[in-house]
Amino acid sequence: MATPAIKGPKRGVSIYSYSGEWGVTMNLEDCFKDIYDMGATGVEILANGHIDNYPQPTNEWMDNWFRLCTKYNITPVEYGHWVTSRLYRGIMELNTEESLRMLKQDIILAHRLGFTVLRTKLGVIDWILTPVRNWREIILGALDLAERYNVCMCPEIHQPTALSSKMVADYVEFIDKYQTKNFGLNIDFGTFQNVWSKDRPPIPGVPEDGSPCSYPHELRALLPYIHACHAKFNNMSEDFQETTIPYPEIIKEFVDGGWDGYFLSEYEGPHKDEPGFVSEQLKRQHVMMKRILGY
Amino acid sequence: MQAQQKPGIHRGVSTYCWYPLYNVNMDLEDSFMIMQDMGAHGLEILADGIIKGYPYPSKEWLNKWFALCDHYEIVPVEYGHWVESKLFRGRESTVEESLEQLIHDIKLASYMGFTCMRTKLGVIDGKLTPTLIWRDVIRKALPYAEKYNVVMQPEIHSPTRLTDQMIMDYVEFIEKEDTQFFGFNVDFGTFQNKPTPGRELPPGFKMNPSLPEDIIPLLPYIHCCHAKYYNMSEDFDETTIPYVEIINIMKEHGWNGYLLSEYEGPNKESYNHCMTQVRRHHVMLKRLLGE
Amino acid sequence: MLERQNIQTRGFHNVYDEDGNAIGFQLCFRSTYYKGVWLSQVRVGDLIVDGEVFSREDQTWIINDVEYTPDEMEKLGTIHWHILDVATIVVKKPGGLSQGYHDVTVNFGTVSSYGPARFAPQPKDKSEWDKPFPIEVFSMLAVREYHNRMIIV
Numbered sequence: 001m002a003t004p005a006i007k008g009p010k011r012g013v014s015i016y017s018y019s020g021e022w023g024v025t026m027n028l029e030d031c032f033k034d035i036y037d038m039g040a041t042g043v044e045i046l047a048n049g050h051i052d053n054y055p056q057p058t059n060e061w062m063d064n065w066f067r068l069c070t071k072y073n074i075t076p077v078e079y080g081h082w083v084t085s086r087l088y089r090g091i092m093e094l095n096t097e098e099s100l101r102m103l104k105q106d107i108i109l110a111h112r113l114g115f116t117v118l119r120t121k122l123g124v125i126d127w128i129l130t131p132v133r134n135w136r137e138i139i140l141g142a143l144d145l146a147e148r149y150n151v152c153m154c155p156e157i158h159q160p161t162a163l164s165s166k167m168v169a170d171y172v173e174f175i176d177k178y179q180t181k182n183f184g185l186n187i188d189f190g191t192f193q194n195v196w197s198k199d200r201p202p203i204p205g206v207p208e209d210g211s212p213c214s215y216p217h218e219l220r221a222l223l224p225y226i227h228a229c230h231a232k233f234n235n236m237s238e239d240f241q242e243t244t245i246p247y248p249e250i251i252k253e254f255v256d257g258g259w260d261g262y263f264l265s266e267y268e269g270p271h272k273d274e275p276g277f278v279s280e281q282l283k284r285q286h287v288m289m290k291r292i293l294g295y
Numbered sequence: 296m297q298a299q300q301k302p303g304i305h306r307g308v309s310t311y312c313w314y315p316l317y318n319v320n321m322d323l324e325d326s327f328m329i330m331q332d333m334g335a336h337g338l339e340i341l342a343d344g345i346i347k348g349y350p351y352p353s354k355e356w357l358n359k360w361f362a363l364c365d366h367y368e369i370v371p372v373e374y375g376h377w378v379e380s381k382l383f384r385g386r387e388s389t390v391e392e393s394l395e396q397l398i399h400d401i402k403l404a405s406y407m408g409f410t411c412m413r414t415k416l417g418v419i420d421g422k423l424t425p426t427l428i429w430r431d432v433i434r435k436a437l438p439y440a441e442k443y444n445v446v447m448q449p450e451i452h453s454p455t456r457l458t459d460q461m462i463m464d465y466v467e468f469i470e471k472e473d474t475q476f477f478g479f480n481v482d483f484g485t486f487q488n489k490p491t492p493g494r495e496l497p498p499g500f501k502m503n504p505s506l507p508e509d510i511i512p513l514l515p516y517i518h519c520c521h522a523k524y525y526n527m528s529e530d531f532d533e534t535t536i537p538y539v540e541i542i543n544i545m546k547e548h549g550w551n552g553y554l555l556s557e558y559e560g561p562n563k564e565s566y567n568h569c570m571t572q573v574r575r576h577h578v579m580l581k582r583l584l585g586e
Numbered sequence: 587m588l589e590r591q592n593i594q595t596r597g598f599h600n601v602y603d604e605d606g607n608a609i610g611f612q613l614c615f616r617s618t619y620y621k622g623v624w625l626s627q628v629r630v631g632d633l634i635v636d637g638e639v640f641s642r643e644d645q646t647w648i649i650n651d652v653e654y655t656p657d658e659m660e661k662l663g664t665i666h667w668h669i670l671d672v673a674t675i676v677v678k679k680p681g682g683l684s685q686g687y688h689d690v691t692v693n694f695g696t697v698s699s700y701g702p703a704r705f706a707p708q709p710k711d712k713s714e715w716d717k718p719f720p721i722e723v724f725s726m727l728a729v730r731e732y733h734n735r736m737i738i739v
Contacts, residue, residue, distance in 0.1 A: 019620035023588045023670040024320050049621040054666050085699040087663045088626050123699035127715040204715040321587050325596055332599040333739035570595050574737040578685060
């Protein structure tokens with residue numbers, strides 16, 4: 001698989017964007033064709049959504065996966081998966097041992113499919129997305145395996161979580177303490193959203209005065225810890241502007257900081273199940289990113 | 296629910312019903328599921344649209360075909376195909392070129408389990424008069440049809456009426472050749488006597504349908520029919536074609552064969568529309584047939 | 587392939603015993619969520635046809651050719667229900683459903699770990715937002731109604 005030579009932010013797409021058409025009017029190859037049309041070279045899949053017969057894909061499925069990656073020149077970038085904490089009725093937080101069973105299974109499968117980053121979704125315990133209390137034990141228990149398989153586990157920093165929050169500080173402290181390259185962050189650009197629909201109901205943890213959860217300049221200190229981003233978008237206008245998230249400022253931070261990695265498009269707006277709608281939104285977003293990045 | 300083998304009128308479906316959504320959000324197995332839901336076991340396919348790799352399907356595809364027919368209790372009834380007369384620029388296909396196509400389709404249809412073919416001949420005018428060489432082509436194909444046990448049938452389709460000269464020509468040919476391997480498929484659109492909602496005729500134009508009783512003398516030559524429908528109401532009535540009279544006549548005269556649903560109404564491309572229409576159609580047919 | 591809505595029109599028919607007597611009906615149901623779930627996370631509620639209620643005890647769910655009761659599913663944390671796999675819900679009803687239209691409601695939900703409970707009401711009192719969730723939020727309130735109007739032939 002050809003890895004693009006560019007050092008810097010690269011463009012990719014999360015198959016999550018297509019969830020309204022998935023299996024109804026689009027399959028994996030249709031998504032890859034679309035991504036290829038955009039000149040994007042990276043992909044995120046959601047293991048629990050996009051791998052047939054997950055967590056035991058057939059050899060046939062695996063062969064087709066590699067065939068598609070080669071044919072459409074797509075690099076497997078990020079493997080989305082869940083450490084499901086509420087697996088059984090009446091249990092809030094799955095014990096560390098069983099959580100590790102799930103996590104290790106995904107590390108191995110991600111590696112077999114060629115991924116290098118995992119979007120590791122930990123269970124949460126409250127409305128503002130505080131992770132399960134045993135997250136340190138879970139991650140610590142998987143670090144050796146992640147190192148052996150050369151993958152980096154990344155929780156997603158997602159609205160309403162702020163870059164300046166204690167949650168992010170805790171993750172950074174953990175990474176520094178263990179000096180690990182196998183745990184990091186995925187930043188979802190929704191945290192920078194600064195335009196909202198009128199009369200939106202209160203979202204737990206999001207400032208009520210309309211200001212964003214985070215500001216682009218707060219990225220600077222975090223760049224070394226970020227291994228992939230969700231290029232979240234809600235609305236691309238016909239003239240290729242994202243109307244709710246300050247993309248030019250965000251991208252400038254990554255470029256100026258010499259960051260190397262993938263922006264993976266994640267469409268979160270309406271009309272997801274209208275055939276062709278998301279494709280067009282994605283193409284508009286990639287025109288925008290291409291113009292800002294210059295490639 | 297067993298596939299019916301006993302004499303009488305049986306229900307089936309043509310895959311033509313859902314072609315705009317075929318392979319968009321439904322495939323062959325989905326068609327079969329719907330037929331199983333309705334207890335309609337007879338199937339018409341359009342060969343070049345349904346058979347992957349037509350005219351040379353892979354062994355793999357054929358194995359899947361047989362497995363699906365078996366699983367969903369599908370009876371392959373009619374194999375829709377075309378004898379292309381306008382294959383080369385500037386001239387009509389020769390008898391030999393036509394035969395080559397036709398014989399290959401006879402063999403493939405038979406292998407796939409079909410007993411009838413909807414044999415679409417090239418036409419030479421707006422009244423759908425068939426190519427002038429049709430007698431030659433069909434006559435030379437008859438030994439193959441007999442050997443492979445399939446009946447070739449042109450479709451009698453509106454604006455052709457059951458009393459037209461074309462029909463007389465077909466009957467004369469069948470009698471003269473004394474064959475059971477050529478007949479015709481009557482498309483019920485020929486009986487349409489009320490306009491399809493939204494497709495009213497321009498002023499000055501009149502409908503000129505066949506009458507239900509016109510079918511009586513032709514019944515011995517008909518091996519299956521296109522149960523054409525344009526508009527099924529919420530209370531399970533076809534509003535444009537006199538189904539009650541047609542079915543009663545066919546029942547009274549002891550006709551045996553399959554009625555294959557063919558939807559020709561509006562909104563074919565909207566999701567679920569055709570599937571709803573076909574289910575309504577089969578509620579009506581089931582009631583008329585006394586199932 | 588899939589139909590867009592949760593309750594598929596394809597696969598809706600009566601089911602028969604060996605003697606040809608209708609003993610119930612079946613319908614096909616898919617999750618329209620963007621990820622699959624482990625079977626233990628599935629919550630099955632009442633299935634309602636024209637006002638007639640069939641409780642979870644009257645239903646079995648067939649997923650990947652294996653038939654489960656709702657109780658059995660809740661104990662299976664290692665079997666994954668993929669979003670492209672359609673479940674067949676089989677419902678006991680002697681005589682089956684009558685010919686014609688039926689209004690069908692499926693009550694179904696899944697438990698999610700990684701965010702606030704789906705469909706759970708957001709607490710009005712903001713001081714609740716950073717308090718651990720009460721456990722019943724996840725076992726009781728995740729079920730939601732899905733409708734379709736379909737024809738038995």
